[in-house]
Amino acid sequence: MGIGLVDPILPAIAGSLEASPVETELLFTSYLLVTGLAMLVTSWVSSRIGAKATLLVGLGLIVVFALLCAMSGSVDAVIGFRAGWGLGNALFISTALATIVGAASGGSGAAIVLYEAALGLGIAVGPLLGGLLGELSWRGPFFGVVALMAIGFIAVLALVRSSDEKREPMPLSAPLRALRRPALAILAVAALFYNIGFFVLLAFSPFPLGFGAMGIGLTFFGWGVALALTSVWVAPALMRRVPRTAIILVTLPLLAVDLILAGLLVASPAALVVCIVVGGLLLGVMNTVLTEAVMEATDLPRSVASSAYSAVRFLGGAMAPPVAAALAHTFNDTVPYLFAALSVLLATFTVLLGRRTLAHIDDAGHGVIEDAEAILVGDAA
Template structure:
């Protein structure tokens, strides 16, 4: 290496390190509106894993099969995915704050109704309404946090992923603590938390005017024409298939009470949250997005195959350890995928986010039913082997489009 290139490399290293340190410093110095939105996002994301510890209990109380109960995830994510296509259209006309509040109100209503269900099909229907509220809130929350947070887009995304990770970790814990008492209680508990978040946003979030340019309904689909965003979304579809195979099917093979399942997925969620906030940025700065993404996807594929083997030999401790390791890998991937989706194309961030989330949540909608059906038909290990194959496909898509994904990322340290 020449002296000139050494100085140049040192300069890039120093710049990357300085940027990372600046983002760390600004992470906690945010306006109240950011924290209010982030806390509301925590409560919203709790709804994803809330039902996990009580899936077996719901199946028993409502006389349903595991695959029927899995439709609680499928209806939720299917409606979430489709509704993502209209979130930008709505928020660009009424503003971010009103969109957030409508989303929260829908969650309060349908979470409450979920607690009154007398059949699995009623519950599936109410979860679909919950998914509509979730889509309006989640897609808009990311855009709002990015617009009002200090420290740049990367800091805002880390804040958002921190909320996601914390919500996903607390959801199973709340589901276990309340569900161990009555299986209906977690739904009413979530409705209460979302009502609190609704009030907090009314008070703390300033009015967000509608953008000068209104988003067309077709904008998210058109955004996917960009090869970088299309690559990110396509890879995330198969990644989410693996993600929600773990979330939806593992509770049925643990053979534990609601408290035990809640504890396992609390550990999973904590690993996810910590790695999304603290580990992912370090890895990205050191190796770049594409290498981190494909490397952690490969690790996750091996991990899921390991869960399948542990399920085959009925090793519950092995399943528990591998599930928590999966949480760590999922945390890193979540951050990388989100940053790619928000920065890889020239579309406005809310539009890019909507198109990306439409595709990736379809993977989340498909996985729970497919996984439980495979498990019922062919045995517990098979869903995890299929999910491992899905992650290999996700790697293939990312590598095929790596030139598009690498264009936007800064030089690795």
């Protein structure tokens, strides 16, 4: 929820703090850049202090820096505090998936789908809550993040067991060495280009939409619902029938087409909303398929594979928002979406060229997906 909570107030921050769109987009850059770089050390940290302690430190840092953002008086201060927020984010997300996979009884496939279900639900609800709080003040969503992360902190403290953790200290160089594995390196580079498309759609779109905080929140609520639906139900169904690389090679070009249409139709808010929601459907499929592909790509510890992969992909997310804003300022609002589409096509070619190296991820057991669906249906009932 914290990811999307701030999205609806980007134009409001620009107006209230007299910041340009490029400066405002640096809120994403500082956050994602530090998140990506910090990913290189999170497995080293968690292997020494344990997963639970790492989760708690990460959530605690987010609470502190989100509160400082809410109390800031300048865009430069918010950008700086978002960097600290990114450090907490790295410690949390790099450890969360590995912890869930380790605790789940249905195997890695079941755990990943459950993880994506929670992520999708949070991404859907976050912008809606952000829009409601943003109507009161641009500071409101930051205080909302403080409350949500405090709830998360208490939940981890009370519910995550640490007594049976098996700690195997990882060398500091483990994530960098992991990127020498060809399959993981290919997926990481593809994700870097894919994340450019993802964050242009997420972080730049609030500006050309021209809506208030509530309108942006409702738009990205629809986007998040679409993302959740496909990540939880559509992606597992596809992976049961179609090789993972084939899904990626079909979904990425469709996303590129959607981004091109968003650029060509950017002057029409209604058309742009449709493109954003359709983009959510495609992003949901990609997120689940890529995450599971990374978990199956190597025999490395999941925390190391996740850290190495995420360090690279977040660099794409870090550069995308300010580049998109600069392109819009220099040319027009169409060009950022064309830039995003080109990046997504580069992701497609990366996977296509490495398809032989990735052949083994197509053979990883599809049975766990069926287990995951059974768990989700049982929970829903």
